Amino acid sequence: MDVFRTAAELAGLDEWRAKAPLTLVPTMGALHAGHLSLVRSGVEHGPVVVSIFVNPTQFGPHEDLSSYPRDEAKDFAALAELGVKAVYAPQVAEMYGADVSASVEPGSRGIGLCSGDRPGHFSGVLTIVAKLFAQVKPDVAIFGRKDAQQCLVIDQMVAEMKLVVRLIDMPTVRDDDGLALSSRNLYLSATQRRQALCLSRALTAARQAIAGGERGVAELRELISREMASADKVEYIEIRRVPNLEPLTAISREKVLLAVAARIGPARLIDNLVLDFAAGVGCDSHLLGSW
Numbered sequence: 094m095d096v097f098r099t100a101a102e103l104a105g106l107d108e109w110r111a112k113a114p115l116t117l118v119p120t121m122g123a124l125h126a127g128h129l130s131l132v133r134s135g136v137e138h139g140p141v142v143v144s145i146f147v148n149p150t151q152f153g154p155h156e157d158l159s160s161y162p163r164d165e166a167k168d169f170a171a172l173a174e175l176g177v178k179a180v181y182a183p184q185v186a187e188m189y190g191a192d193v194s195a196s197v198e199p200g201s202r203g204i205g206l207c208s209g210d211r212p213g214h215f216s217g218v219l220t221i222v223a224k225l226f227a228q229v230k231p232d233v234a235i236f237g238r239k240d241a242q243q244c245l246v247i248d249q250m251v252a253e254m255k256l257v258v259r260l261i262d263m264p265t266v267r268d269d270d271g272l273a274l275s276s277r278n279l280y281l282s283a284t285q286r287r288q289a290l291c292l293s294r295a296l297t298a299a300r301q302a303i304a305g306g307e308r309g310v311a312e313l314r315e316l317i318s319r320e321m322a323s324a325d326k327v328e329y330i331e332i333r334r335v336p337n338l339e340p341l342t343a344i345s346r347e348k349v350l351l352a353v354a355a356r357i358g359p360a361r362l363i364d365n366l367v368l369d370f371a372a373g374v375g376c377d378s379h380l381l382g383s384w
């Protein structure tokens with residue numbers, strides 16, 4: 094497995110790209126089974142590059158940039174074992190140079206949800222994803238559905254800029270008890286980890302209510318809110334139409350995102366469900382493309 098530290102070194106990818114479509118899996122490292130599921134699905138389809146970069150511009154001034162978990166040696170070992178062709182792990186100076194002036198701003202899908210309590214977050218995400226796309230020149234990029242709004246914001250950028258990259262989203266990987274895997278779960282004590290189960294429990298309750306016929310958005314938000322009462326702070330509970338994230342009053346024959354964010358102790362956690370009612374029943378659905 095090659096390890097590249099600079100954009101210039103990425104010329105080493107040309108031979109792989111000439112042979113088969115090249116897939117990029119962007120990450121911030123501290124890899125867990127969720128990240129690795131994205132990587133594994135890429136490796137099944139051809140050569141994969143994984144980027145590891147803790148992107149400072151997507152963190153707010155009071156967020157966890159300095160304490161964000163980093164374990165490069167462990168990440169590299171896991172990726173080599175999966176058959177990844179190359180890792181791109183640049184320093185901040187390589188991605189941003191001496192000053193940070195040019196940026197990519199999100200479109201309409203970047204309004205509300207996570208941008209409410211993380212202003213500037215999606216500008217940071219899009220700026221780094223655009224830089225990675227320009228440098229790595231992937232044919233395919235894989236993202237996790239866990240970051241649903243991120244998927245949709247990136248999709249909007251790619252469509253509007255007519256970038257030639259195919260986007261694929263993969264389902265959220267969870268622990269056995271339902272907690273969505275996240276690098277930030279490392280911040281939780283055993284008690285807080287139990288408390289954090291309220292996010293997935295609330296979504297499961299909403300799914301059951303929907304299966305029982307509930308279609309009212311106010312009713313579903315109320316139900317989710319009750320289930321999330323044990324969170325230290327609920328940041329948002331949103332039920333929006335996919336892909337453009339318009340608010341809804343009732344679910345009819347459409348694809349919807351049920352998304353929640355909450356603070357549990359030191360961690361800000363998110364979780365969601367993407368349900369497709371086009372067929373008349375809500376079933377798990379993609380936000381972007383599939384293989």
Ligand code: AMP
Pocket residue numbers: 119120121122126127128130131235236237238239240263264265266267273274275276
């Ligand atoms: P991050 O390192 O948090 O920036 O995540 C890198 C990629 O892994 C993103 O596309 C995330 O959506 C995805 N990801 C994070 N957690 C999970 C999970 N539990 N299941 C599936 N994908 C995930």
